């Protein structure tokens with residue numbers, strides 16, 4: 001097996017919505033294709049770098065793509081002659097200094113994920129099944145509970161609009177919704193939370209996401225005011241690397257806290273538990289796999305977290321897309337997220353998927369299955 005070609009194109013998301021910290025108006029993402037030859041056929045794998053991080057084609061073209069294309073068989077292949085994605089990761093990391101992970105973990109992880117798509121296609125397996133073979137220590141599944149993310153702040157959006165959005169999602173089969181918090185004055189935010197609880201019928205069907213945006217002047221108030229509601233979790237109350245403030249927030253808030261989507265290395269995730277006060281079996285670590293060195297590295301993260309008693313049932317992927325859904329199913333993670341109609345063509349799953357009481361069932365199409373997402377695949381197939 002060999003890698004024949006790797007290409008990246010940047011795509012603008014063209015969205016007006018905002019969370020507590022930034023607007024998605026200028027946001028871009030990299031879409032990637034990797035072509036491999038297995039000696040019989042060629043297979044094309046695809047991936048994108050989730051959303052929330054800008055396109056990163058320059059790093060790919062200047063460093064990671066040439067390193068892969070110039071690698072020897074010995075550098076890249078396993079004993080069966082198949083591309084070993086962990087070896088591919090090491091090839092991409094040649095010449096890279098420890099630290100500074102975010103600058104390279106997104107382009108590397110996106111290319112690595114596209115490689116998995118191509119390899120799964122060459123083996124005629126859906127990605128989650130290939131993962132269950134490669135990583136047999138986990139309990140893989142083809143059905144995953146998906147919560148729905150939304151509740152963004154938007155120009156002219158009222159609390160009634162928020163309730164309508166939540167009801168629409170529940171009518172469509174979702175059973176847990178995460179809304180944004182920290183982008184309005186606290187009194188209004190509390191009204192939004194109470195409206196969400198009313199719309200879903202229960203506080204444990206509502207999660208909150210501050211996107212690291214609570215302020216020095218108000219994070220204590222948010223922790224105290226919202227601690228008694230019984231919400232599912234409170235995500236990123238503080239800057240992703242402000243472990244001391246995470247600790248303070250968890251002490252005051254007491255209930256489940258989530259974070260990790262803006263951390264990139266094994267050391268980052270360990271620090272969240274060592275110094276951020278994250279409690280195994282109560283809090284949730286959310287890892288954006290294509291943004292943090294990809295799937296093989298994710299397995300290493302899970303192994304390290306296991307040594308400090310973190311189980312996959314407290315870990316979920318960030319990113320509501322087919323990549324994270326396969327990863328959640330392949331590794332038997334706690335749940336997955338979904339963003340129907342939020343991030344344009346980068347939202348959601350196979351066009352034919354239907355929710356059943358919050359659960360999605362993967363089909364057995366080979367690879368990640370982007371071919372079943374018509375609008376997104378139209379972008380992928382035109383990557384030049």
Ligand SMILES: [Mg+2]
Nearest residue numbers: 209211235261
């Ligand atoms: Mg988040």
